[in-house]
Amino acid sequence: MAIVFDGVTKAFPDGTVALQALDLAFEPGEFLVLLGPSGSGKTTACRLLAGLERPTAGRIMVEGRDVTDLPPRLRGMGMVFQNYALYSHKSVYENIAYPLRIRKMPAAELDRCVRAMAELLEITRYLDRRPSQLSGGQAQRVAVARALVWQPSLCLMDEPLSNLDALLRLHMRTELKRLHRELKKTFVFVTHDQEEAMTLATRVAVLREGALIQYDDPREIYRRPANRFIAEFIGRPAMNTFDGDVRDGVFHASGFTCPLPGKPDGPIVLGIRPEQIQLVDASAGDAIRFAVDVVEPVEPDVLIFAKSEANALIVRTVNDDRAYNPGEPLHLRFPPAALHTFNTVSGARLP
């Protein structure tokens, strides 16, 4: 394993523990995404790897070398910041050239490197401008160019797309994926956006309250969430979950029942993804009845928010121009293969 967090704990002077004994390892060339809500410790993990923070306990190893006490400049990593952190008193060209100037690269080679990187990120036109004359997307490209121009083996990105508007964010996301493929570098990407994580990552590390709660490839995280928290965090929209009880192989919740064979009697959490719920005819015998509440067309799909007593769920289905009127009954089927179950207390996934 090339990059290793070995029992890394970070406590801040004010007493908050941002990371609790994090163990995490990934290979060179990966696109690792650290995903979590705010306060989960994902940014702290990134800054610890960069050397901008020192861990309270534990070690960080890069290619077998202990870098825990090395300052950032000796770690060979580039970084892109959320607010770009461009040097406003230098031109775009000089911003990109800066890491090379520090390394005293000869002028001709420096110029070649800067132009090649500008070419790659399509910012050649802006090289003479000042950072203040750039749009958010352009500034972000300059920040990426500066982080990568000196060919660091690892590029860290701390929520690099959060300050961009929605369209640009999608575009830059694709660009980053292309960049990762072309440069064959290791990318570590911090985000709270599950969609960014799912689309970019070779592997996703989901953090919550300073602990790693699932570490897997994105598909597996979507298909087999390790606990209720991840189930309710990943997906568009996230998984529907219901608190209820199993009695004689049937799940009972407020407002509906559903067959759930093979589970012992007692409290349980049932989960099902909105896109896996099937709409059936009223005549179907085992149909679960909900009532339509709100309908949101998200072409080509439609989201149907439905209620039954204390429970609410979302159904995502292809929009076939059928009208769903509020208050109307909605007949649903939960395919057995699509069901997830979680422990009521711990939230952990049940086998």
Added chain:
Amino acid sequence: MIDQSSNRAWKSFAWAVLLVAVVVALTPYVWMVLASFKNRVDLLSSVPKWSFAPTLANYPAVFIDKEYWPLAINSVLISVSSTVLCIVIGAPAAYGFARSDFPGKEDLFFFFLTTRMAPPISIAVPLFLFFTSLGLIDTIYAVVIAHTSFNLSLVVWMMRGFFAEIPREIDEAAMMDGRSRLGAFLFVVAPLAAPGIGATAVLCFILSWNEFLYAFILVAFDGRPLTVGIPGLVTPHGTLWGQVAAVAIVATLPIVLFTFLVQKQLVRGLTFGAVKG
């Protein structure tokens, strides 16, 4: 809706206030300029004279005959040295206050300000004894150190704000790009804060240049700046007003010119902020 005529009346009123303020502020200065070109008879005439036969005699009389020209050099040396020292010591201190957290930080920061709370005269005697025992009394070093010590609090207080305006990520980006922490400060943060540093330096320079009390107490002969030279023109035979005015003009002229030249940068520096990244 703004009524046109009341708007005009308001404008005239504002101009009138400004005019009064300018007249009040400038009359003494203009009077001093005139005095420096008057002979003794015109100066002491019981009816103030606006028109008179100007003379240039006061300037050579004081600067050459009384050998006051080295005092101008002392003023320059003292102001420049104490300003440089203030910035070199104060800027890193302010940067430290802006960026790092340590126990008692705000108390220490407030302590800097308390050094300016006591009336300056109250520490004049301790300063005198202090520099006497150091053997620095009657040298410009004593004045430089005294000015540096009281201007340092100004530098630290002003510049902490300037550095705080620069996002931390700028330092961190510089460190990721390959600078040490010190390198990030010297080569990235300090140049970004240059307008603020410049404005602070100008204020330090002016305060030191105009300072009289400590300089008067700490030097009596060779190290005297221009401000301390003026009381020497109050003689048992009467005050040499023409020469006092001549020295005062020479002492104020650099500041006046300098402020005219850098006023745009000064305002920009004092309102430094919103570094767009």
